[in-house]
Structures are given as C-alpha cells and as structure tokens.
Amino acid sequence: MSKILVFAETKDNVFKANAFEVVSAGKFLADKLGSEFAVITINDAGDEQIKALGKYGAAKVYQLSLNELNAKSGIADIKYSHGAFASAVSSFADANAYDVVLLSGTSFGREISPSIAAKTGSAIVPDVIDFIPEDGGVSFKRPAYAGKCYTKVKANGGKVVVTLRPNVLKAVENSADSAVEKISPDSVNISANDFSAYVSEVSVASGKLDVAEADIIVSGGRGLRGPENFHLVEELAGVLGAAVGASRAVVDAGWRPHGEQVGQTGKTVSPSLYVACGISGAIQHLAGMSSSKYIVAINKDKDAPIFQVADYGIVGDVFEVLPAMTEEIKKLKG
Amino acid sequence: MKIVVCVSTVPDSTTKIKVGGSGKSIDEAGVTFIINPYDEFAVEEAVQLKEKNTGEVIAVSFGTDRAKEGIKKAFQMGADKGILIKAASDDFDSYTVAKNLAAVIKDLSPDIVLFGKQSIDFDGLVVPKMTAEFLGMPSVNVVTKLELNGTDATIEREIEGGKETLKAKLPLVIGAQKGLNTPRYPNLKSIMASKSKPIEEKAAIDEPVKSSVLEMNLPAAKGQGKVFSDGAANVPELVRLLREEAKVI
Numbered sequence: 001m002s003k004i005l006v007f008a009e010t011k012d013n014v015f016k017a018n019a020f021e022v023v024s025a026g027k028f029l030a031d032k033l034g035s036e037f038a039v040i041t042i043n044d045a046g047d048e049q050i051k052a053l054g055k056y057g058a059a060k061v062y063q064l065s066l067n068e069l070n071a072k073s074g075i076a077d078i079k080y081s082h083g084a085f086a087s088a089v090s091s092f093a094d095a096n097a098y099d100v101v102l103l104s105g106t107s108f109g110r111e112i113s114p115s116i117a118a119k120t121g122s123a124i125v126p127d128v129i130d131f132i133p134e135d136g137g138v139s140f141k142r143p144a145y146a147g148k149c150y151t152k153v154k155a156n157g158g159k160v161v162v163t164l165r166p167n168v169l170k171a172v173e174n175s176a177d178s179a180v181e182k183i184s185p186d187s188v189n190i191s192a193n194d195f196s197a198y199v200s201e202v203s204v205a206s207g208k209l210d211v212a213e214a215d216i217i218v219s220g221g222r223g224l225r226g227p228e229n230f231h232l233v234e235e236l237a238g239v240l241g242a243a244v245g246a247s248r249a250v251v252d253a254g255w256r257p258h259g260e261q262v263g264q265t266g267k268t269v270s271p272s273l274y275v276a277c278g279i280s281g282a283i284q285h286l287a288g289m290s291s292s293k294y295i296v297a298i299n300k301d302k303d304a305p306i307f308q309v310a311d312y313g314i315v316g317d318v319f320e321v322l323p324a325m326t327e328e329i330k331k332l333k334g
Numbered sequence: 335m336k337i338v339v340c341v342s343t344v345p346d347s348t349t350k351i352k353v354g355g356s357g358k359s360i361d362e363a364g365v366t367f368i369i370n371p372y373d374e375f376a377v378e379e380a381v382q383l384k385e386k387n388t389g390e391v392i393a394v395s396f397g398t399d400r401a402k403e404g405i406k407k408a409f410q411m412g413a414d415k416g417i418l419i420k421a422a423s424d425d426f427d428s429y430t431v432a433k434n435l436a437a438v439i440k441d442l443s444p445d446i447v448l449f450g451k452q453s454i455d456f457d458g459l460v461v462p463k464m465t466a467e468f469l470g471m472p473s474v475n476v477v478t479k480l481e482l483n484g485t486d487a488t489i490e491r492e493i494e495g496g497k498e499t500l501k502a503k504l505p506l507v508i509g510a511q512k513g514l515n516t517p518r519y520p521n522l523k524s525i526m527a528s529k530s531k532p533i534e535e536k537a538a539i540d541e542p543v544k545s546s547v548l549e550m551n552l553p554a555a556k557g558q559g560k561v562f563s564d565g566a567a568n569v570p571e572l573v574r575l576l577r578e579e580a581k582v583i
Binding site for chain 2 (some may be wrong): 077079082083106107108110111113114115117118119122123124125126127139143144145146147148149150151152153154155156158160193196197198199200201202203204205208209210212213216240258259261264265266268272273282283284287290291293294295296297302307308309310311312313314315316317320321323324325328329332
C-alpha cells in the first residue's frame, strides 16, 4: 500500500498552477491506489494561501517555514538552497514511510527531484504526462527523444520519485478541508552540507511569459529574415497573451535568447495553441512542439514539413499574414 | 586542477525515431550516434578551465562500446584521458548510471565535475544531480555561467523567465546548459592528436535497475490539417476556426 507525498512549490509564498496540478495528481493517484496522500510545502505562506490547496483535494498539508530552514544555514545572503529543500523533503518522506513523492517538473522541481531520489534510494521517473493505472499499481507515460516517441515506465517495486510535466495534467477541483500542520526544521534531517550551494539572488524578467509555462506560444523562425522583424511575432503574442518561442536556427544565429528555443536542444512544450511563423519544421523542432493541442503553421513554402503536423495552416508570407492576424484578433478581443 | 567531464553518446537530433523489435527501445539501424549536444558545452568548459588553471581533463562515460564516440569527441576538443565504464547490457536506468559514475569519479578526487544538463535521448535532467548526491558534492544543473575565484564558485542557473545566482565551493558538480560557452570545432591537429589518447575500460558495478521501460510507442499520426493557400486573405477564416472550432482563443 503506497503512501503519497506531494511537494507543492511556491513563488514568493504564492502557489501557482503547477502546485494545483500536482496536488490534483496526488489526489487522483491516492484514489486509484486506495492510498493516503499528504502535501509538504516549504515557505512562509499564510494559512489562507495554504487552504487554497484544499480546493484540489489536499486534506493534510505539512508546512515547513523557509525562514526557519534558512536560519539553519547561518548564511546572511541566502534566499534558499535546493539541497536543503531536497534533504527536508527526503527525511520527512523517510521518517513517515512515504514511498511515492510527486513534484511538478518546474525548473525547481527538476533540480531537487534527483537529489530526493538519491537520498531516499528511490527510482525516478521524470517528465510524466500521464498515469496508467494497472492492477494494484500504476505505470507512467513520458516522452523520450524530445517527444519523437513515448515510453511507458514502471518503478520496479519500492519507492519512486515522479515529476509531472507542467501544463499537461490539469488541476481538478476536489474540495477538501485542509488541515495545516507546521513542522519544525529540527524535525527534519538538515546539515551544513545542505547549504554548500545556495541561491543568493533570483532575477526574473517581469511580465515575460516563459515558453515552458505558456498556454499559447507564437514562435518565429528563419522566415522572419532578421531579428529586427521579430516584433511581428511579439505583437501577435501580445494580443494572444502568449509566450514568444524561436527555432534553433534563429537562436544559433543570435537573433533570440536560448531560453526561447523550442525543440530537441531547447524546450519541449505542450501548449493549447502553438503558432509556428516562418519555421520550416526540422525534425528536432517538431519533436519539441508536436504534442501541442493545436498547431498553426504560417509558411510561404507549401511543402514545408511543419504543415504535416499543423491542424491549421496558411501558405503565405509571414510579413503579410502576421500583421493581419494581430489585427483580426485585436478586433475579436475588442 | 583535476577536471572530470561526463559524456554520453546519443542518436543525432535529426534522427527519425523508429521503435525496434523489442517494442521497448529504438531501432538503431542506420542511426548516427554523436556526443550528447549538451555535453559539448561541458567539455568546452572543462577544456577552458584547464587552459586557465593548468591540470587535466578526464572524460568519463558509462555505456556499451558505442559510448566511446562521446569520449573521442571530448578528446578532439581537448580532453586528455578517457574512462569507459562498460555496461554489461543495455538494461540500465539513471540510478544505475549515477551510481557507476560516482564510484569511478570518487577515486579520481576531482576539483570539479561537469556534465551536459541532460542527454537528448531520455531527457531526464537526473544524472548530474544524482551523481553529485552519491559523491556527497554540491551541485547545480542548467548552468549558463560559471565563475571560479580560487575555490569559490559563482554560478548562474536558468529558470523560467530568468535566472538564479548561486554561490558554492569546489569540489562541485555542474550541469551545462546551452549558452554557457561556444564549443570549439576541433581542428585537424587536435583530431590527429586525439587518436593516441588512451581510453581505460572499467567493469560496471552491479546495481539493479529501479525502473524499466515497458513499452515504447510513436505518437499517433495526425490527420491532414486545414491548410489555406491565399496568404493574408485567409486570416479571418483561420481566426474564426481557432475561435469556434478549436476554441483556443
């Protein structure tokens, strides 16, 4: 009988969609497997904020104060330490006999989950996009080769750490009254080594939506002919509330930052809508975006491979089609 | 300075994936294997550190004979020695790999261990951090900037829409992200010199796998989409379909 522990991440003491998704997944699995589940979170969020998790089925939430955890380090300029998070979650899971630890596969979740798996001696299954229940257990669906194929993976008995790809398994409301229990940093196993690499500064461009988190992405490729023309992509992204993405060709050419690259050596994304502008659709780009729910291709070459994965497409000049789309959507949104 | 760089060997990113006869892994017929692209950033960083601080670069790989490809590329870029931890079979997971790498790296007592942040086959982003845990070293993955001042390291790590700045001390494990540096193209001289560099083979330790792939499948083929050919004139119809049919805007 498994016991499931969900790690719910906060940014500045606020839970984001990824936390609600992973709590929902924990509730789903617990129901399927007939097992218990609880949430652990490390922050100084107020009770009202914590109770927001109850809406997604979290009946029991353990909260460890980040300020108290950081105080253990004796480091003046510490914001947080991934190592201390990993140790706190691992020792809590071990002490309370949790054998499944679920995290969202955010950049933070992907950073601490391998440490948790190593510390607890667990299998790790990263980037899961679906659960496949089977008699008495569950296996996991995850992409491989950047989405060129999918694998069904199982943990061979024993413990497992799972990260969920954000934005794929949506949060489901499932009201529960959540009881919050504070845990003391003295009750988890933390040592000076857990602070031997620590974050002293975080800088995030305000208002900039990342492709890995976006529900709509507008991406540009070499068809834009130069970095000076990317405002056409940005303007369409602006009216759609979308993130801007880019092909490898334009990132390698230095037109756009690497953080925007979609594809096998960039980010693998699964938004509801992906608009590919002037992107021919090299196999390594298709790998990174073909699991998007709807794909729109705009390209002047009717034989471009991107049209093979597109749900909708326009064969035409991006310099004419993009401004027309921006105008049309502006009209629609009033 | 003793620098270890871990490399893996993967199908080229242009490979069209087909599922092999076992139904659990790819059909390798006709596939070109290359050094994992992210590992090139790790090797470049390793060689630059050697050039700045003197010392040696040891490339370590876990895998079958094919894994020598990655080590050879590291040699061409300037690594001095190679160690292949020879897997007895193809049945391994990230836990097995990390355990094996840590066992060999521990004996080398390096000042720094560099990895590519993930390999482009299973995309786990797991092995660098897991190996670091088994080594008992601090680690940072998805690194876009590394500055060393004696044993003090200042590191930038890419996160959603921004970056974290971290402080750590050597010895340290780093996972390289694209942007950390620009990997060099080996010249003829370094390619020739690489041919005489030794690869030491070690037997893998027996570490049972904790997870297994049961099936591998290709994505369902997509039906033909609605493609218009009149350029901007089709925009109103496209937007209407996105609104009313797909319901995504």
